[in-house]
Amino acid sequence: MSQSNTTMNLTMYRISSWLKSPKPYLMFIGFGFVLSFWYFSVEVWKLPRFQDMPALTEVIEEWFSKDPYYGLSVYTPEYYKHIGISLRRIAYAFCLATALGVPLGLFLGWSQKLREFIFPLFELLRPIPVLAWVPLAIIMFSGSETPVIFLTFLASFFATTLNTMLGVESIDEEYSRAAYCLGASRWQTFVHVVVPGAMPYIFTGLQISIGVAWFSLVAGEMVSGQYGLGYIINTAYIMVQYSQIIIGMITLGLFGYITSALVRVAGDYMMQWRVRELALGGD
Amino acid sequence: MSTLEKDDSMPTTGAIRIEDVVKVYDPDGAAVMAVDHCSIDIPAGEICMIVGPSGCGKTTLLNTIAGFHGLTSGHIYLDDEILCGPGKEKAEPGSDRIVVFQNGALFPWKTNLENIAFGPMMEGKLSKAEIYDKARKMMADAGLEGTEDSFPGEVSSGLRRRVEIVRALMNEPKVLLFDEPYRALDSLTKSVMHEALLDIYYKNKVTIFFITHDLEEAIFLGHRLIIMSSRPCKPKKIVEVDIPHPRDYSVLTSPRFREIMNEAKGVVNEEARKAFEAGEKEG
Numbered sequence A: 001m002s003q004s005n006t007t008m009n010l011t012m013y014r015i016s017s018w019l020k021s022p023k024p025y026l027m028f029i030g031f032g033f034v035l036s037f038w039y040f041s042v043e044v045w046k047l048p049r050f051q052d053m054p055a056l057t058e059v060i061e062e063w064f065s066k067d068p069y070y071g072l073s074v075y076t077p078e079y080y081k082h083i084g085i086s087l088r089r090i091a092y093a094f095c096l097a098t099a100l101g102v103p104l105g106l107f108l109g110w111s112q113k114l115r116e117f118i119f120p121l122f123e124l125l126r127p128i129p130v131l132a133w134v135p136l137a138i139i140m141f142s143g144s145e146t147p148v149i150f151l152t153f154l155a156s157f158f159a160t161t162l163n164t165m166l167g168v169e170s171i172d173e174e175y176s177r178a179a180y181c182l183g184a185s186r187w188q189t190f191v192h193v194v195v196p197g198a199m200p201y202i203f204t205g206l207q208i209s210i211g212v213a214w215f216s217l218v219a220g221e222m223v224s225g226q227y228g229l230g231y232i233i234n235t236a237y238i239m240v241q242y243s244q245i246i247i248g249m250i251t252l253g254l255f256g257y258i259t260s261a262l263v264r265v266a267g268d269y270m271m272q273w274r275v276r277e278l279a280l281g282g283d
Numbered sequence B: 001m002s003t004l005e006k007d008d009s010m011p012t013t014g015a016i017r018i019e020d021v022v023k024v025y026d027p028d029g030a031a032v033m034a035v036d037h038c039s040i041d042i043p044a045g046e047i048c049m050i051v052g053p054s055g056c057g058k059t060t061l062l063n064t065i066a067g068f069h070g071l072t073s074g075h076i077y078l079d080d081e082i083l084c085g086p087g088k089e090k091a092e093p094g095s096d097r098i099v100v101f102q103n104g105a106l107f108p109w110k111t112n113l114e115n116i117a118f119g120p121m122m123e124g125k126l127s128k129a130e131i132y133d134k135a136r137k138m139m140a141d142a143g144l145e146g147t148e149d150s151f152p153g154e155v156s157s158g159l160r161r162r163v164e165i166v167r168a169l170m171n172e173p174k175v176l177l178f179d180e181p182y183r184a185l186d187s188l189t190k191s192v193m194h195e196a197l198l199d200i201y202y203k204n205k206v207t208i209f210f211i212t213h214d215l216e217e218a219i220f221l222g223h224r225l226i227i228m229s230s231r232p233c234k235p236k237k238i239v240e241v242d243i244p245h246p247r248d249y250s251v252l253t254s255p256r257f258r259e260i261m262n263e264a265k266g267v268v269n270e271e272a273r274k275a276f277e278a279g280e281k282e283g
């Protein structure tokens, strides 16, 4: 109760101080600059390499058209079906990566033996780019859904596990010593010191995780699957429906931003102590 | 011990006997002798101040008593029960000897009240309601009411130190081990802390093993000063502080205080110079 209150208050405080700062106006100018460059380069100056680029007005018209030329706009259910399917894949992959990565990272950081056993294997697999996994994913998993989810999951899982492990290693030894002094068992120390102590790193990991999830999702959807935002971009390119590429990209950016913000809010909610320390420190 | 009041308020348990303790650190074969045949006898309820230059091995000695690491040879007893010695590599950390750390080790992710309740909650002998009642009462006694629901990061460092002492006392330890707890505080806050510590001590008499390199602090608080040699650490001189307890800050200007100061200063400075010339760093 009081927890959600402080989160709310803090959010309100952040928004109001944001509005008072020059940041929103700078942001406006930033957007304005990019959009007008787009507009002028394609539609007014008609720069040489920009002739095939979809025009700003064309994209906006298509995106908000009741009767879109290429069949995709905010008024068509099809558009939401693509978004929904992409979001569902992200949700499965991100939740699975978190559910497996956080405990694994905690135990890797906590147990020297387990680390020696698993970590080298982990470090060997981690640098393999998602695209290199595509053929194997298609061979290993049937259908078009599971390979995409698997590809989306992979990089997220590595990011979450690694950051969680670093989080455990970052904890000052004096906290565990204090816990032992106060009579805590090894397991109690794990629950009350290791888990909350690693929390800031875990959430850094989850921020990275949600970012790379979108990245891999698009890669996965471009090679496999019949729906999703990555699929839109790829088919629009093949079918020479260029304005749809831009619609797909902007939609991706928007939802990527929203999901990251959700992870940040969840982090603030779970780490009141940190939020309050930072608020005091003046940000 | 002549200066220790032999009245009924003194506890009957909590005597520490350090016998011929040697500790050699041996990282990659380069043996560092931190403690050399050190013997100290601390009667129950004494405030024993350990004074010595940086890097002489004070923390090492405290860690062996607390059970954070083992010793090379010698014995340590608590009330004639062996804590560690031959056949018992390392003392078991436990709530009969609680450490107040050099940098403070309140859990930043728990509120002050939760921190104070931590020890008994881990032991699980009392119900949660009983523990929290007791914790609130202890906080009120120590003048900490109103800060129960704050996180440690939100209160001043002086207040944090008091919370940490109260947390240690919740487990009803026989011995409190302080490792330069006030070194980072300014002198004004320090004097407030000293009076607060004595106040807490008069209410809950326990044996106090207190490391410092501040001679004024040592004489003001202690029944006895053990002045350590530069590394490897062993008692160089023992100074009895025959100023009766309870003390307050007027003691600092008394002639007896000056006399004791002069008696101790020569030895302390000499050892500090030796340590400086040997280029000691803190461990």
Ligand SMILES: Nc1ncnc2c1ncn2[C@@H]1O[C@H](COP(=O)(O)OP(=O)(O)O)[C@@H](O)[C@H]1O
Pocket (backbone or CB within 6 Å): B025, B026, B027, B032, B033, B034, B052, B053, B054, B055, B056, B057, B058, B059, B060, B061, B231, B280, B281, B282, B283
């Ligand atoms: N874990 C360790 N491994 C090796 N040497 C150590 C270790 N801890 C401390 N030392 C060394 O032991 C000596 C004493 O350290 P310490 O007990 O921390 O001194 P003090 O607390 O008196 O400043 C120092 O020379 C330090 O470098």
Ligand SMILES: [Mg+2]
Pocket (backbone or CB within 6 Å): B058, B059, B102, B179, B282, B283
């Ligand atoms: Mg030290």
